[in-house]
Structure formats: C-alpha cells, structure tokens
Amino acid sequence: MTTATDKYADFENLRQQAITLRRQGLSRRQIRDRLRVDNNDILNRLLEGEPPPEWTKRPRAKDDLRARARELRLQGMTYDRIQVELGCSKSSISLWVRDLPKPECRRSREQASAIAKKGWEPTLQRREAERQEAKTAAAKAVGDMTDRELLLVGTALYWAEGTKSKAHRPQERVTFINSDPDMIRVFLSWLRLLGVRREQLRYHVHVHESADVSKAEDFWAHIVGEEVSALGRTTLKKHNPKTNRKNVGPDYHGCLAIRVVQSVDLYRRIEGCWYGIVGAASAPGSGNRT
Numbered sequence: 054m055t056t057a058t059d060k061y062a063d064f065e066n067l068r069q070q071a072i073t074l075r076r077q078g079l080s081r082r083q084i085r086d087r088l089r090v091d092n093n094d095i096l097n098r099l100l101e102g103e104p105p106p107e108w109t110k111r112p113r114a115k116d117d118l119r120a121r122a123r124e125l126r127l128q129g130m131t132y133d134r135i136q137v138e139l140g141c142s143k144s145s146i147s148l149w150v151r152d153l154p155k156p157e158c159r160r161s162r163e164q165a166s167a168i169a170k171k172g173w174e175p176t177l178q179r180r181e182a183e184r185q186e187a188k189t190a191a192a193k194a195v196g197d198m199t200d201r202e203l204l205l206v207g208t209a210l211y212w213a214e215g216t217k218s219k220a221h222r223p224q225e226r227v228t229f230i231n232s233d234p235d236m237i238r239v240f241l242s243w244l245r246l247l248g249v250r251r252e253q254l255r256y257h258v259h260v261h262e263s264a265d266v267s268k269a270e271d272f273w274a275h276i277v278g279e280e281v282s283a284l285g286r287t288t289l290k291k292h293n294p295k296t297n298r299k300n301v302g303p304d305y306h307g308c309l310a311i312r313v314v315q316s317v318d319l320y321r322r323i324e325g326c327w328y329g330i331v332g333a334a335s336a337p338g339s340g341n342r343t
Contacts, residue, residue, distance in 0.1 A: 084099075132147065204247075208243075229310070230309065254312070260290065261289070
C-alpha cells in the first residue's frame with residue numbers, strides 16, 4: 054500500500070509534473086486532482102513561483118477605479134477632488150495612492166471646503182430623503198385628533214411655554230408667547246376648544262428693532278387671521294451688535310404674544326388639567342399604557 058510519505062518522496066519529480074500542468078493552463082484544483090495531492094501546503098510548494106493562468110484570475114470591479122485614482126493623484130489632485138471625480142470613499146482612495154507623492158496645496162481653505170461639501174452632497178441628499186420619509190410616516194401615524202387629545206396637547210404646550218403663577222408673582226392670567234407659527238396655530242385651536250371668544254384675545258408682536266417691523270406685523274396678522282390694526286403695540290427689542298444672533302434674515306419675524314383677557318377661571322382650569330396629566334402619568338401601571 055502506498056502511503057502519503059511514499060507519494061511525496063520524489064518531490065522534485067512531482068514538482069516537475071505540477072509545473073508542466075500549470076504551464077499547460079490547469080488550475081490548482083485540476084492539478085490537485087490530477088496528481089492526487091491532498092495537502093495544500095505541499096501543493097503550494099509544488100507550484101511555488103509559477104503564476105496562475107489568466108483564465109483563473111478573478112476580475113476586480115475596482116481595478117479601473119484604482120488605476121484612475123492613481124492617475125488623478127499623479128496629476129496633483131487631492132483626496133477630496135478624486136472623491137468627487139470617481140464617487141468612491143476617501144478611505145479606498147488613500148489605500149490606492151498612499152505610495153504616491155502628496156500634491157502641493159494649490160487652493161484656499163474655502164475652495165477645499167466647497168469641494169469636500171460637493172463630495173458629501175449625495176450622502177446629505179440621502180439623509181434628507183430619510184428624514185422627510187420618517188417625518189411623513191410619523192405625521193400620518195397621528196391621524197385625526199379628538200377634542201380630548203387636543204385638550205391634553207394644548208395643556209402641555211401651555212405649561213411649557215405660557216406664563217404661570219408663581220409664589221413671588223401670584224398672577225392667574227393666560228399669556229402665551231412663541232416664535233413658531235405652528236405653535237401659535239395649535240394654541241389658538243386649543244383656546245377655541247376651551248370656549249375662549251375671539252374678542253378676548255390680545256396680540257402683541259415682539260421683534261428686534263433691527264428687523265423689518267412692518268413685515269413682522271403683517272406676518273403675524275396673517276397667521277392669526279386678523280388685520281394689522283387689530284394687533285396691539287409692538288415691543289421692540291434693542292439690538293446688541295456684540296451678540297452673534299442667528300435669528301436674522303428674511304425668515305425672522307420675531308415672536309407673537311397672545312393674552313387672554315378675563316382669564317382667571319381659564320388659568321385655573323389649565324392648571325388643574327396639567328396636574329391631572331401629571332397624576333395620570335405618575336399613577337401605578339401607567340408604564341403599561343397602550
């Protein structure tokens with residue numbers, strides 16, 4: 054019986070056979086089966102130095118990209134510019150061209166930033182699409198709102214943003230101020246639910262003196278469905294040139310304050326509703342609510 058030791062005893066003869074088969078264009082598997090070599094280490098030694106035939110080489114999808122990246126790098130392009138040109142990651146580019154000399158910096162920081170931003174545009178667009186999709190799905194999940202749901206939402210909204218009676222200032226009156234037009238719309242819908250009449254409402258714009266005051270007044274009058282003449286006196290905030298304000302530009306309209314006159318009873322109802330929410334949320338078993 055022939056043993057494994059006997060099979061590989063005449064190694065040089067076996068190697069010559071393997072080389073001959075390799076040069077005839079056979080693959081490793083074919084040579085292994087032909088010579089009955091089951092040991093991969095032995096097979097590696099038999100074929101050492103012999104390149105595989107072309108037909109056995111697997112094509113690499115990124116070979117063309119790699120070659121193009123190296124070409125662009127030799128032309129003096131940075132990673133950012135190569136990324137824009139080829140649409141591949143900078144980590145891949147770094148691996149492909151790391152042996153090439155670094156190009157001289159020939160652009161300003163602003164130019165480099167603009168190029169980098171352009172390279173990020175596909176990613177930013179994808180993220181924005183995902184964000185909008187998530188917002189749309191959440192909005193649809195809300196569906197119709199019952200009066201009770203609006204009561205609870207409005208109460209929480211007021212207790213977060215409206216004025217409250219304090220120990221040092223026991224004033225029970227309803228005043229709400231906000232810069233978000235949608236918050237104002239929800240607040241007004243909630244007041245109507247609570248039976249507040251239109252003639253009980255007083256509106257005042259609060260805006261920086263450096264802004265377009267007339268435009269801000271027109272904006273808020275439109276939001277609440279009133280004429281500008283129905284608004285009360287506008288409060289102008291002094292502008293401090295040393296502060297780096299971000300709420301500037303054509304989209305800045307300041308805030309709108311809404312005060313409900315004769316609102317002592319309304320305030321007490323709101324406060325009662327709020328503590329009712331707190332009690333219900335804190336009750337045993339509230340964590341299992343469906």
